[in-house]
Amino acid sequence: MAATNRQFRLAKRPEGKPDRDTFDLVESDVPEPGPGEVLVRTRYLSVDPYMRDRMSAGKSYADPWEVGDVLRAGAVGEVVDSNGAGFDEGDVVVGNLEWADYATAPGAELTQVNPDLAPISTSLGVLGMPGRTAYFGTTAVADVGAGDTFVVTGAAGAVGSVAGQIAKLSGARVVGFAGSDEKVAYLEDDLGFDAAINYKATDDYRAALDEAAPDGVDAYFDNVGGPITDAVFTKLNVDARVAVCGQISLYNATERPTGPRKLPGLISTRARIEGFLVQDFSPRFGEATKQLGQWVASGAIDYRETVTDGLENAPEAFLGLFEGENIGKQLVKVSDPDS
């Protein structure tokens, strides 16, 4: 393996919206796995909105990256060397790796992927972290059930598209917000959403909800925040549940965002608002992956992927998330099995 490695590092902390200069592509040697580690050749890299948070210095649930650090991401790849890590060469593994062609990781932190069950890219999407986030946010946090009206923002994204389909399977009326007519058609025609709203085609979200959710909102899965969320909150029914998964519309804010106060409205509705992180459900990951796998295999859950080709284009793939360029899971294809 005479190959060289490439890694993306944090060039500087973004002020507001990150751009290409936030990232620094550096050539380096392919690393050697230490004892108990494997060397993985990356096949697909996941870019996710939460990564924006790690680029800032502020306190969050994930430690901030330091300037000069190699960026990390969910990634799936092929084991090319194992130093007593319990994997064989050729095994496909998924885990938290680097934005790189090659990365080492402790075997204990990786999970084997069976390429015969589903395309390996799904281990980063519908059968991976985004799918599990949708599963627990919808079933355990938003607690959706038959007869509920369920609203999801970022509805055409990796998490939202799965959340809406799970809500639909549980008997709810499902309404999604997405950012293009193409996405609206995808949600309504392909995924079976009862209604979808192109939030770029209106700014009267309340009127749009009057039509799409005439009986009000019982469960809300929020990936976006901001004015859409403000509108949904005005439609919450008694005992409504709100699962706060992400707030992508606010991640690039340079000042502390303000908006209408929501607490007064919670008293008459007795609504429950709850933030969550998928890792808090890790004892139940097996259950989620099994259920999602069955739904995908049976066709009950459909998924899409938007694949950007080439590690060097990972920053564009990441930045595109904030422009809503992806449908379904946004991936970066880093290498082919045959290359």
Place this chain on the structure above:
Amino acid sequence: MAATNRQFRLAKRPEGKPDRDTFDLVESDVPEPGPGEVLVRTRYLSVDPYMRDRMSAGKSYADPWEVGDVLRAGAVGEVVDSNGAGFDEGDVVVGNLEWADYATAPGAELTQVNPDLAPISTSLGVLGMPGRTAYFGTTAVADVGAGDTFVVTGAAGAVGSVAGQIAKLSGARVVGFAGSDEKVAYLEDDLGFDAAINYKATDDYRAALDEAAPDGVDAYFDNVGGPITDAVFTKLNVDARVAVCGQISLYNATERPTGPRKLPGLISTRARIEGFLVQDFSPRFGEATKQLGQWVASGAIDYRETVTDGLENAPEAFLGLFEGENIGKQLVKVSDPDS
């Protein structure tokens, strides 16, 4: 009974802060109880912040009063006539009555009060709706326990003072916000709060909390809302619970109040925010009243009342709630047993 009756009616809907002109004191005949009804002579009337909401036309959990309607309130009084309602003359009853010297009500909507167990006024305070609100908000919604830091606003009020004491009994560190040095002394010296903050003496609530709640906030019982709540939210710990009971600082707003957005902060904390109404816990009212009665009898829970004399002064008593003039339960004494 040659007495005439006096009733307060809603003279007009307030714009912003209500004032004396919001109320109209009207003389009328003492009403006759219909079949199954009693005639009650009011002893004490309760004034509560939630009544502000009913004065507006907007949708809320309680139907709005119409202009000209007789205002209603929690009241305790003596049965002077029973028309087959299952009560005897002289019985003391509590229920939802009118702002009036005399009022009729169906016997089925009244609860008998034993004057030998505690002063009858407590049926409107520590052993009544405010006490039960504190009980369920603290134990069931904020779910406070040993080792938690518990913060309560409106801490010297009817609900807050009981909530803080219940939290203290469950082993929490208890911090209260109140609006005078006298109230702070009451909370710290008489009620055993670990710390109390006079919010009128500082506007740096975050700094005050750094000192009073150095380990952050695990459970928050909010009666007030606004900037104090904004500060508390910046201190929430992982898995914090917020019980939204009232938002008195916002009730007189003439425009939709805005403030810092809180949803982004809920993700890293996985905090749960929940509005509640005490009536949702009505199947458990017996449990609450019994437990509160035991605590009051044993001295584990202390209470105070601020009593305004004379039905004609009920508007001033109500308006004083928004100025924080009361310590403990604000009551209006309408009549004496011997008068």
